[in-house]
């Protein structure tokens with residue numbers, strides 16, 4: 001991810017500067033080009049010579065080189081860089097960055113920087129905890145800089161606390177993650193309107209006293225930032241906290257009491273796509289509020305009469321429209337999961353994030369949290385992480401609901417299908433010298449025929465279409481318009497939450513024969529297969545759509561696979577090759593007949609289980625996804641055992657060969673062993689490939 005990236009590394013005066021040498025080495029090793037810029041006091045802690053040797057570039061520190069008179073332009077560095085990292089960032093540099101005190105080359109470079117800036121603070125615990133540092137860091141965040149939080153541990157002063165610069169490996173990881181996230185396709189949350197409640201509520205007793213709680217707002221604000229980074233349109237309904245709005249695109253509404261939060265959240269939820277209710281809302285408020293300060297009466301106590309506050313979550317849950325998503329939090333002290341599940345059901349939530357005060361480092365005010373995400377079907381527990389990382393996990397979980405929502409829109413009750421986005425290539429090298437005009441016309445007509453025919457009754461956006469390739473190699477061409485060809489058909493399906501596309505079908509058809517004269521009309525009629533070429537294309541179009549739909553819903557492609565089967569039966573009388581039943585060669589007829597045979601039902605179920613239950617979650621939960629894929633191989637095996645002469649299981653293992661090796665070589669020994677056994681049984685000709693699963 002960092003290969004070829006240009007990085008300005010700013011080093012300031014801190015004992016942690018020695019780690020900058022490791023950081024430079026790691027960045028260079030990852031393929032980045034590094035330009036070090038140091039503050040004058042940074043040079044007291046680590047020698048520029050070390051850094052220039054490691055980076056391969058002269059270190060910059062002064063505005064101009066006294067010896068050569070060369071001017072060091074901070075403006076051109078700002079334009080040159082793909083990222084700037086300031087590590088270590090001392091309290092003084094952070095303060096200068098927050099206020100724009102441009103008295104050294106590092107700060108002027110920062111002020112001119114067009115690329116994202118990452119700041120890794122390093123200082124003693126008291127300096128880090130000082131309100132001015134906190135305020136300056138919040139200010140840097142508000143400018144859009146990325147803060148790489150310092151770790152807690154023993155500091156240079158021998159005191160123990162937070163302030164130690166994050167380890168260079170983790171800094172590099174943070175930057176890699178940033179570039180990866182930038183390269184990823186648009187998040188499913190992009191453009192979604194999301195309401196987030198955060199912080200405590202204050203319920204006034206009199207003008208000077210209130211009932212409140214310890215919520216700092218950190219968890220809710222981290223969620224708001226992550227959603228905004230995912231491209232969502234965020235409304236943050238915030239109780240009284242001392243945090244700056246974490247992202248310039250967030251619309252923030254400040255409230256104080258539960259009643260105010262209720263009004264603001266309800267009003268914003270009307271046209272929202274989702275709400276995440278992270279606020280610690282008071283459950284009770286004083287029945288009456290004294291207008292004047294309640295005086296202490298000698299010898300007598302004070303009894304407050306309380307009444308319940310409105311339950312925001314329950315109210316939004318009751319109003320939730322189909323398609324709207326609602327996420328709640330549960331802060332528990334005992335019987336945590338049971339209580340959380342109760343809230344999940346009672347408040348009509350899509351999922352609930354449980355944090356328990358029984359867990360050290362979780363809950364109120366701290367920078368970390370330990371959560372379990374619970375929905376109607378499952379509970380996933382995460383280790384203790386920074387609230388930022390927890391927010392990322394929650395956002396990922398929410399994103400999958402929008403992906404499944406998209407799928408549900410595509411696949412209501414009986415499962416709908418998508419159109420094709422076909423790429424056609426026509427290779428005529430083997431018959432060079434023939435008049436080529438007819439091939440050009442054929443290629444254009446085929447393109448138009450495949451991509452403009454409505455293969456389904458539904459309307460789909462361009463980006464929702466199934467990607468497939470038809471690659472035709474012309475073997476011979478006769479003057480009467482007879483073509484003999486081989487055809488490679490291939491289709492790919494995207495994996496949700498990733499940029500990866502997985503093969504769903506790949507097949508080489510060597511028996512393509514058809515007649516075509518330039519400007520013949522390519523037209524397909526279901527009930528009148530009068531052109532062998534359009535029959536071939538329609539057959540593969542329906543087969544691809546059907547197979548793809550089988551990966552989306554269990555046996556979801558039946559309607560389209562039936563169409564492909566009808567074409568294969570009907571085309572037998574057309575005279576072209578590739579359609580005959582009972583011939584020894586594998587052909588179109590046999591493939592579809594095989595796949596639709598009841599004995600192969602487990603294989604069709606495998607298509608769903610492998611892709612939808614396995615692959616679609618693998619990029620979120622690698623182990624869980626891989627385990628599902630392992631289970632799906634058992635389905636493949638049982639289909640194969642029911643019909644050992646069938647072709648499809650072999651074909652599947654062939655075009656998934658690389659993918660299967662990659663998936664299982666990351667798994668535990670038991671899964672690897674089982675996969676090798678099954679795959680070797682189904683496709684012994686690839687034994688040497690399957691062996692790689694155990695040896696990699």
Ligand code: PMT
Nearest residue numbers: 215216217218219280281311312313328329330331364365
């Ligand atoms: O702000 P931090 O210091 O970072 O701390 C984070 C947090 C601990 C506050 C946060 O992680 C959290 O757990 N928030 C929910 C706290 C809470 O009130 O939990 P609960 O179990 O009492 O409420 C259940 C759900 O109903 C919550 O989503 C809550 O927002 C919602 N609720 C509760 C009462 C009410 N009147 N209206 C509500 O909407």
